[in-house]
Amino acid sequence: METTLIEKLPEVTWVGSLIKAVLILAIISALAGFGTFIERKVLAFMQRRLGPMHVGYYGLLQIAADGIKLFTKEDIIPQNANKLIFMIAPVITAATAFIALAAVPVFPDFTIPSWIPLLGDTFVPSIASDLNIGILFVLGMMAAGLYGPLLAGMSQANKWGIIGAARTAVQFLSYEVVTGLSILAPIMLVGSLSFIDFNTYQAGGIGDWLIWKQPVAFVLFLIAGFAETNRTPFDLLEHEAEVVSGYATEYSGMRWGMFFIGEYANMITVSVIASIVFLGGYDVASMFGWFFIMAKIALFFFLMLWVRAAWPHVRPDQLMWLCWKVLMPLAVVNILITALVMMV
Amino acid sequence: MYEMIAFYLFSALTIGLFIVTVMSKNVLYAMTSLAAGMVLISGFFFILGADFLGVVQLIVYVGAVMALYSFAMMFFDATRDIKEKNTSSALVFLLGGMSALVLVLMFAAPMHSDAITALYPMHKGVGNAQDVGIVLFTKYLVPFEVAAVMLLVAMIAGIILAGKKMDKSLTKDTAVDDEILVVKDKK
Numbered sequence: 001m002e003t004t005l006i007e008k009l010p011e012v013t014w015v016g017s018l019i020k021a022v023l024i025l026a027i028i029s030a031l032a033g034f035g036t037f038i039e040r041k042v043l044a045f046m047q048r049r050l051g052p053m054h055v056g057y058y059g060l061l062q063i064a065a066d067g068i069k070l071f072t073k074e075d076i077i078p079q080n081a082n083k084l085i086f087m088i089a090p091v092i093t094a095a096t097a098f099i100a101l102a103a104v105p106v107f108p109d110f111t112i113p114s115w116i117p118l119l120g121d122t123f124v125p126s127i128a129s130d131l132n133i134g135i136l137f138v139l140g141m142m143a144a145g146l147y148g149p150l151l152a153g154m155s156q157a158n159k160w161g162i163i164g165a166a167r168t169a170v171q172f173l174s175y176e177v178v179t180g181l182s183i184l185a186p187i188m189l190v191g192s193l194s195f196i197d198f199n200t201y202q203a204g205g206i207g208d209w210l211i212w213k214q215p216v217a218f219v220l221f222l223i224a225g226f227a228e229t230n231r232t233p234f235d236l237l238e239h240e241a242e243v244v245s246g247y248a249t250e251y252s253g254m255r256w257g258m259f260f261i262g263e264y265a266n267m268i269t270v271s272v273i274a275s276i277v278f279l280g281g282y283d284v285a286s287m288f289g290w291f292f293i294m295a296k297i298a299l300f301f302f303l304m305l306w307v308r309a310a311w312p313h314v315r316p317d318q319l320m321w322l323c324w325k326v327l328m329p330l331a332v333v334n335i336l337i338t339a340l341v342m343m344v
Numbered sequence: 345m346y347e348m349i350a351f352y353l354f355s356a357l358t359i360g361l362f363i364v365t366v367m368s369k370n371v372l373y374a375m376t377s378l379a380a381g382m383v384l385i386s387g388f389f390f391i392l393g394a395d396f397l398g399v400v401q402l403i404v405y406v407g408a409v410m411a412l413y414s415f416a417m418m419f420f421d422a423t424r425d426i427k428e429k430n431t432s433s434a435l436v437f438l439l440g441g442m443s444a445l446v447l448v449l450m451f452a453a454p455m456h457s458d459a460i461t462a463l464y465p466m467h468k469g470v471g472n473a474q475d476v477g478i479v480l481f482t483k484y485l486v487p488f489e490v491a492a493v494m495l496l497v498a499m500i501a502g503i504i505l506a507g508k509k510m511d512k513s514l515t516k517d518t519a520v521d522d523e524i525l526v527v528k529d530k531k
Contacts, residue, residue: 085372133473136399143407147379150414155372162418169415176407193473 013122019112020128024101032264033063039305046309073253078156081250085155090255093148093262100141101265102128104272105195105282105293126282133193138273139179142228146172148262149230149237153247164246167236167316174323175227175234181331182220185338186210186277199281211278216334218278220327222303225270227319230263232308236316271300347391354387369425371417379410396472 037052037060044051052059077083105126112122131137146168153165187193189210190201202208211218227234238246248259275281275296282293314322361381368374382405389398420426464479466472480488 082370082372085376088376131395133395133399136396136403140399140402140407143403143411144379144383146407146411147376147414150411151372151376154414154417166415166418169411169418173408173411173415180403 015122016124017128019122019124021102023124024106024128025098028098028101028106028265028268029261031268032261033067035264035267035301036066036260037063038301039308042302042305043309046306070254070257075253075255076250078158078250080157082155082157085151086250087255089148089152089155090251090258090262092151093145094258094265095262096141096145096148097262097265097269100138100145100269101272103131103134103137103141103195104269105276106272127195130196131194134195135183135187135193135198135273135277138269139176139183142266142269143172143176145262145266148259149247152251152259156247156250158249160244160249161247163243164237164249167243168247170316171227171234171236171319174320175224178220178224178323178327178331179228181328181335182217182224183273183277184331185217185335186214188335188338188342189213195276195281198277202280206280209278209280214278214334214338216330218274220331220334221274221278223322223327225274226304226307227323229266229270229304231267231304233311233314234319235313236319239313241313267301267304268297271297271304274300350387350391354384354391357381358384369428371420371426375410375414375417378413379406382406382410393466394472396476 040062041051041059052062055061055065077086106128112124127134149168150165153161153163153168155161186198190198192198198210202210226232230237236242236246238248243249248256251259272293275293279296280292282290358381361377361384364377365374365381368377383402386398386401386406389395389401464475464483466475
């Protein structure tokens with residue numbers, strides 16, 4: 001299959017990158033809102049309920065209602081909180097999530113038609129910033145995302161917040177190790193840190209997908225991805241039944257909404273990484289290549305909701321046990337076996 | 345041109361943030377500004393084209409080292425200011441003098457900039473990670489391995505220090521409960 005179309009692509013100008021950045025911001029923020037609707041609907045159907053039904057056709061306008069509520073709610077800052085840090089923390093979560101999205105291919109590339117004034121003929125790339133170490137950058141940026149919940153919890157002078165912050169530090173630090181180690185084995189096979197190289201490596205169809213060569217790494221990455229995006233079996237940071245709302249206890253209105261948008265953007269990032277690294281990525285040659293990667297990303301997004309409906313929370317000590325006594329040794333053994341097979 | 349603007353922007357911000365780290369009496373401010381400064385330092389690597397080192401700076405310092413600091417911060421009341429004890433003026437004098445000397449040397453360094461050449465220049469067409477790897481596994485193999493052994497020693501030591509009571513469960517330890525009960529009874 002011909003996949004050398006990358007060389008034929010026109011040069012990326014800074015205008016193109018800028019348009020791409022604005023597009024990512026606009027579309028992913030909107031998707032985060034839509035994601036809440038999908039989540040409620042999927043959870044409802046799995047629990048034999050209907051979910052939001054009253055606002056708009058089939059509850060579709062619920063997003064607008066939620067948005068109006070979030071934007072108009074009073075922005076309360078607790079009296080004894082460290083005000084500056086309290087206000088900055090949600091921005092850190094949202095910002096790091098979107099910066100991580102800068103290095104992954106999100107939407108198809110296109111050229112703006114020439115009849116549009118000013119911007120005509122500008123080529124908009126699929127990756128806003130095509131680094132040749134893309135995977136590491138995304139992982140690093142998601143690692144930096146831990147400061148959002150951490151600072152939020154520590155600045156709000158609330159004991160649930162402090163517990164949430166402590167859990168953030170423990171959980172994210174531990175599962176970063178598993179994410180890095182699990183994705184190292186595919187990196188060794190491909191011999192590159194660039195998403196485009198991963199894509200070309202698996203260009204030969206379903207049989208070439210890395211999930212068949214690295215099934216253990218795939219499962220480990222998914223589990224760690226759930227923990228890093230704070231999804232349900234591992235959402236101890238804001239586990240209502242134990243710590244009220246964890247790091248987000250004192251937040252309201254749009255500041256709380258920013259945590260939410262950041263979480264959903266991170267979910268999309270993890271889905272994109274999983275689909276490109278393990279499930280073949282996008283097919284540049286055919287017309288439907290981009291449709292397929294969207295479908296893969298949607299599949300992973302749905303999987304996250306499905307798991308939320310199906311699995312109970314784990315306890316903090318079970319979380320640590322799983323990370324350090326099960327997942328981490330498995331990841332190391334997986335790397336060793338991969339290295340041995342590659343050497344022989 | 346962009347590099348110039350980015351460099352001066354990052355420099356000003358980094359220095360400003362690190363000044364906050366040193367001068368602030370609040371633990372949270374100090375920690376946040378140190379972490380933000382570390383992020384901005386990785387920006388310098390990106391400007392120089394050393395993407396790999398920039399990302400390593402992000403992962404190691406921002407993701408790991410600073411997160412460990414912040415974990416230690418859990419033991420403080422983060423919302424209160426900390427009163428620092430005044431150290432001896434002799435020490436302040438010594439450290440200040442040394443910083444001033446280093447600053448003078450740094451500003452004087454460009455006089456010798458012609459003599460500075462890259463020992464291991466980047467290769468065109470070869471990735472950043474590959475370049476770093478080649479240098480690490482040829483010229484700097486021994487320091488690299490020694491560092492690895494040192495980290496291993498530190499890890500084992502850490503496990504031994506922390507693991508003395510690991511086989512005892514804190515939640516199932518009934519002796520602790522008894523102690524608490526005894527104290528309560530006395531009251």
